[in-house]
Structures are given as structure tokens and as C-alpha cells.
Amino acid sequence: MKPRDRLRIAVQKSGRLSDASQDLLSRCGLRFRHSRDKLFCFGESLAIDLLLVRDDDIPGLIADGVCDLGIVGRNVLAEQECAAQLRGETPAFEELRSLGFGRCRLSIALPQELDYDGASSLDGLRIATTYPALTTQWLKSEGVDAKVVVLSGSVEIAPKLGTADAICDLVSTGATLQANQLREAIGILESEAVLAGSTTAPKGERGELMELLLRRIEGVIQVRE
Ligand code: ATP
Ligand code: ZN
Structure with a gap:
């Protein structure tokens, strides 16, 4: 795959987690230019782009390196992790942080x-x-x-x-x-919505962007609690 400098985060396109996921990212200061098909949204405030997908696709997109992060129910992540283990495989995605909504x-x-x-x-x-x-x-x-x-x-x-x-x-x-x-x-x-990421964190510019976003998420959640 082509190396990429911009960070990519996947959230549910339409469903129970969509509004709260986009609200969290907007509270983190992320602004997106919504494209016509609304599957890919270009990040305008930071080099972080948004992908709007079905929740079930999020763990696979992270495992394949298409996205760096995702917001998904722990239930979806745990099911796909458990299915991988039953096949004798080690999943390439993991829960990084619980987000306090979608319980x-x-x-x-x-x-x-x-x-x-x-x-x-x-x-x-x-x-x-x-x-x-x-x-x-x-x-x-x-x-x-x-x-x-x-x-x-x-x-x-x-x-x-x-x-x-x-x-x-x-x-x-x-x-x-x-x-x-x-x-x-x-x-x-x-279960609740969680931030998921790869078991191997990105390096370089993307790694720094990811650290920045994680710190902002931490801040937003602490204010809420
Ligand atoms: P998609 O089209 O993205 O596949 P979906 O139908 O699988 O959508 P939703 O029903 O929107 O998913 O639910 C998304 C997540 O919301 C669930 O995976 C779960 O983590 C959370 N959730 C919270 N409460 C409920 C509930 N009562 N029923 C189902 N999901 C719930
Ligand atoms: Zn689904």
C-alpha cells in the first residue's frame, strides 16, 4: 500500500453510534469537508480524514491498514477478535479506550x-x-x-x-x-463505544497526529465525566 501521511479514522455512517462519534471528533477540534458521496471526508483543521462505513467493517479496515483508528461498539470488536482466535489467528486491532456512549x-x-x-x-x-x-x-x-x-x-x-x-x-x-x-x-x-486501533501504532507524522488526537479525546472525556 502507498505510504500515507494523513491519519484516517473510521466511524459508523448511519446508526446508533454515528452522531455521538462525529460529535466527539468535532469536540476534539476536527473539521471535515464532506464529499458528495459522504464516504470519505477530508480533514480541514488537521491532517486527519474521516471514513464513514458500516460498523462491522471497522475492525477489518484497521487490520488491513486502510484506517488507523475507528469508533465502534466493543461488541463488534470483541466478536471479530473472538472469531479470529477461534480460527487460530491473532487479531491486528485492539481496544485503545472506552468512550462512554452507546452502552x-x-x-x-x-x-x-x-x-x-x-x-x-x-x-x-x-x-x-x-x-x-x-x-x-x-x-x-x-x-x-x-x-x-x-x-x-x-x-x-x-x-x-x-x-x-x-x-x-x-x-x-x-x-x-x-x-x-x-x-x-x-x-x-x-459494551459501549470504544476507540479501536492497530496493534502496531503508526510511526512518524501519523504517529504524532494519533498521539495528539488521543490526548484531545482524553481531555473531552474528562470534561464530560
Ligand atoms: P450498520 O449499518 O453500521 O452495520 P448496525 O445495524 O450493525 O449498523 P446499530 O444498530 O446502529 O448497528 O448499532 C451500533 C452499535 O450501537 C451496536 O454495535 C452497539 O455497540 C450499540 N448499541 C447500543 N445500544 C444498542 C441496542 N439497544 N441495540 C443494538 N445496538 C446497540
Ligand atoms: Zn453492523
Whole structure:
């Protein structure tokens, strides 16, 4: 890849983390010229450019060196890290700092009529999720023999459709679970938005820009706390 002097940060294009991510960067003094397609935004105040992408793409963009930093839910980072480990690989991205917004948890939920009395209650069940690596790892660590059913979305209706007995999904208020007659049984991961970066930090000018941005983020978060 061509060497690059400017730092690149990826954030979610549109979704739950978009506004707070862009707000954080703007509080750090970053200003961007929005391009027409709005995927790539040129940084005007500093040599830091913005990439607007799907949250799931952020760890890969960092691992491939396309971006230096990203703002993404710990749940996404942890799932891709866990999936890499299950393949026997070492992920090239890591969590650098938690950011204090986008809080939620990855939880196992059961239909209201099913009792939960510890992890062994899940033995023999089919559990639908979009987080197969984290779910598989947790079940294994608890010694539970359950089947993980991988879905790409609408996990909460799987029990009603009969494609699974239980689910493992993100929960914040619990309203979605309640609307689908599901009850949270146990949380397996506490999540919030985090700053992610490469396991090998950039050197030279980009390295200095990254240090500067990290210091500014630190300052903005301390003022908020
Ligand atoms: P994309 O189109 O970028 O793939 P998405 O549908 O995967 O978007 P969103 O629903 O916008 O993602 O959620 C982004 C992140 O917001 C989640 O990965 C999670 O970290 C956080 N989040 C906070 N609360 C919730 C919640 N109740 N449900 C889902 N995600 C939540
Ligand atoms: Zn996504």
C-alpha cells in the first residue's frame, strides 16, 4: 500500500453510534469537508480524514491498514477478535479506550415461559445470534452443550418463528425483548463505544497526529465525566 501521511479514522455512517462519534471528533477540534458521496471526508483543521462505513467493517479496515483508528461498539470488536482466535489467528486491532456512549450488553434471553436457573438451563437449546463467536465461547466456558444458530438480523423473532429456542443479542432498555415476550437471562458482555486501533501504532507524522488526537479525546472525556 502507498505510504500515507494523513491519519484516517473510521466511524459508523448511519446508526446508533454515528452522531455521538462525529460529535466527539468535532469536540476534539476536527473539521471535515464532506464529499458528495459522504464516504470519505477530508480533514480541514488537521491532517486527519474521516471514513464513514458500516460498523462491522471497522475492525477489518484497521487490520488491513486502510484506517488507523475507528469508533465502534466493543461488541463488534470483541466478536471479530473472538472469531479470529477461534480460527487460530491473532487479531491486528485492539481496544485503545472506552468512550462512554452507546452502552448496552450482549445477553442471553429466553421466552417468558422458559425458566432460567443458571447456565445449565440452556443445555440442549438452539440459541439464535448475530454474535456466534462470543456466544460459542461463553457457552464453552460455562460447559453448556447448546446449538448456536447464526442469523444476520431480526434475532428477537427467532423463538416465535421456531428457528431457535433462545437468543443472544444486544440489550439496552429491554423494550425489544419485552415486545417479543422474551426475558433477559444473563449478560455475557458489557459494551459501549470504544476507540479501536492497530496493534502496531503508526510511526512518524501519523504517529504524532494519533498521539495528539488521543490526548484531545482524553481531555473531552474528562470534561464530560
Ligand atoms: P450498520 O449499518 O453500521 O452495520 P448496525 O445495524 O450493525 O449498523 P446499530 O444498530 O446502529 O448497528 O448499532 C451500533 C452499535 O450501537 C451496536 O454495535 C452497539 O455497540 C450499540 N448499541 C447500543 N445500544 C444498542 C441496542 N439497544 N441495540 C443494538 N445496538 C446497540
Ligand atoms: Zn453492523
